[in-house]
Amino acid sequence: MYNWGQYVSGNSIIHRLDPRIKLLxxxxxxxxxxKADINAGLLLSVFMIAVIFMSRLTFQxxxxxLRPFMIFFIxxxxxxxxxxxxxxxxxxxxxxxxxxxxxxxxxxxxxWQFMFLxxxxxxxxxxxxxSDLISGIEGILKPLRPLGVPTHDIAIMLSLALRFVPTFLGxxxxxxxxxxxxxxxxKKGNLIKKTKSITSLALPLILSAxxxxxxxxxxxxxxxxxxxxxxxxxxxxxxSSDYAALVVIAVIIVGIQCMHFLPSA
Amino acid sequence: MARKISxxxxxxxxxxxxxxxIGAYIIIPLPPVPITLQxxxxxxxxxxxxxxxGPLSQTVYILLGIxxxxxxxxxxxxxxxxxxxTGGYLIGFIIGAYIIxxxxxxxxxxxYVWIALSLITATVVIYICGVAQLSVVARxxxxxxxxxxxxxxxxxxxIKIAAATLLIVRIKSRAQIKKISND
Numbered sequence: 001m002y003n004w005g006q007y008v009s010g011n012s013i014i015h016r017l018d019p020r021i022k023l024l025x026x027x028x029x030x031x032x033x034x035k036a037d038i039n040a041g042l043l044l045s046v047f048m049i050a051v052i053f054m055s056r057l058t059f060q061x062x063x064x065x066l067r068p069f070m071i072f073f074i075x076x077x078x079x080x081x082x083x084x085x086x087x088x089x090x091x092x093x094x095x096x097x098x099x100x101x102x103x104x105x106x107x108x109x110x111x112w113q114f115m116f117l118x119x120x121x122x123x124x125x126x127x128x129x130x131s132d133l134i135s136g137i138e139g140i141l142k143p144l145r146p147l148g149v150p151t152h153d154i155a156i157m158l159s160l161a162l163r164f165v166p167t168f169l170g171x172x173x174x175x176x177x178x179x180x181x182x183x184x185x186x187k188k189g190n191l192i193k194k195t196k197s198i199t200s201l202a203l204p205l206i207l208s209a210x211x212x213x214x215x216x217x218x219x220x221x222x223x224x225x226x227x228x229x230x231x232x233x234x235x236x237x238x239x240s241s242d243y244a245a246l247v248v249i250a251v252i253i254v255g256i257q258c259m260h261f262l263p264s265a
Numbered sequence: 266m267a268r269k270i271s272x273x274x275x276x277x278x279x280x281x282x283x284x285x286x287i288g289a290y291i292i293i294p295l296p297p298v299p300i301t302l303q304x305x306x307x308x309x310x311x312x313x314x315x316x317x318x319g320p321l322s323q324t325v326y327i328l329l330g331i332x333x334x335x336x337x338x339x340x341x342x343x344x345x346x347x348x349x350x351t352g353g354y355l356i357g358f359i360i361g362a363y364i365i366x367x368x369x370x371x372x373x374x375x376x377y378v379w380i381a382l383s384l385i386t387a388t389v390v391i392y393i394c395g396v397a398q399l400s401v402v403a404r405x406x407x408x409x410x411x412x413x414x415x416x417x418x419x420x421x422x423x424i425k426i427a428a429a430t431l432l433i434v435r436i437k438s439r440a441q442i443k444k445i446s447n448d
């Protein structure tokens with residue numbers, strides 16, 4: 001049940017890293033890539049490919065995670081290619097648009113940045129169990145606890161929600177079939193009919209959500225759930241490879257900062 | 266945030282976080298772009314749970330996406346979505362949920378007009394957040410960002426706001442709901 005998502009089981013060095021380190025690395029790399037020039041971008045891409053090798057994920061699998069974004073990538077690319085002013089390469093007849101040199105490179109650059117972001121995040125979720133990522137998030141948010149952010153409550157809510165998603169997916173399917181059996185049509189009809197069909201789906205779903213929340217709260221209270229210092233089934237701890245990963249990330253940050261001082265090619 | 270969340274409050278925020286995720290899976294074909302029910306569930310969550318639990322449920326939803334469940338529109342997932350061009354909309358969900366909760370709680374009895382108004386305000390805020398991040402991260406001009414990031418969705422939003430308003434008024438009249446928003 002908890003494997004639902006993108007996780008690919010394995011035992012590579014990337015799989016075994018502390019989830020906090022992995023989360024932090026993805027955040028740092030994402031920020032770096034958004035500010036990267038060509039040189040820094042190449043360095044980061046080489047690093048990313050190295051990480052894919054180390055994680056023993058197949059390239060095919062990593063690339064398949066980009067698929068839901070394809071339409072968006074193409075749209076973003078075309079927007080830049082067609083609507084950037086500059087020296088034209090090809091003119092498109094009849095609509096006054098032209099593909100410009102600047103636009104083409106800008107489009108490639110932006111699309112590639114976004115692909116990098118998605119790939120980095122996919123490697124994270126493919127090599128880390130959702131339940132481990134939850135404790136990772138809790139660990140990363142811990143410094144915010146003095147500010148009143150209920151980090152432990154967030155982790156519990158996240159675990160609950162993770163458990164609810166498949167349940168509700170089944171529920172939606174059941175309600176949809178029940179309404180279709182009563183003559184509802186979710187595909188055809190004008191705007192008013194569609195508004196009504198949304199309501200016919202949503203009302204039973206919302207009521208079932210309320211019921212589920214009540215039941216779960218009662219069950220938790222019945223089992224004596226309360227706030228306070230807790231122990232964990234799996235405790236996070238930093239190993240030597242985690243420290244090594246931290247050093248690698250630090251080297252990359254410093255390296256990119258130094259590259260700014262080099263004369264650009 | 267300073268006040269502790271009750272167990273009941275936690276389970277409600279969790280269920281509605283999961284429900285928002287489910288909303289992203291329900292696709293209703295409509296010209297020009299098909300709509301998903303994600304913002305629709307967000308409207309319901311915010312207006313039924315109030316200004317504390319509403320935003321919390323949306324935070325849970327976004328974190329679900331970050332830990333790798335394909336719960337963002339179109340089956341997307343991961344931290345890259347939040348930091349990427351379309352992440353602003355997601356951050357807007359949390360702020361929007363707060364606005365809806367706040368506006369509805371500010372009146373003892375909110376009728377159709379007030380509820381619709383609060384949903385519209387929240388939607389505008391979501392678009393402001395979304396377009397801001399879209400134009401900065403994808404380096405698009407404001408005009409282009411609005412053309413791709415707002416205009417195609419307006420018809421769908423109008424339908425969702427209308428349906429949500431009808432539903433909220435109907436559900437709000439039930440006694441059970443008043444209990445949790447005080448929790």
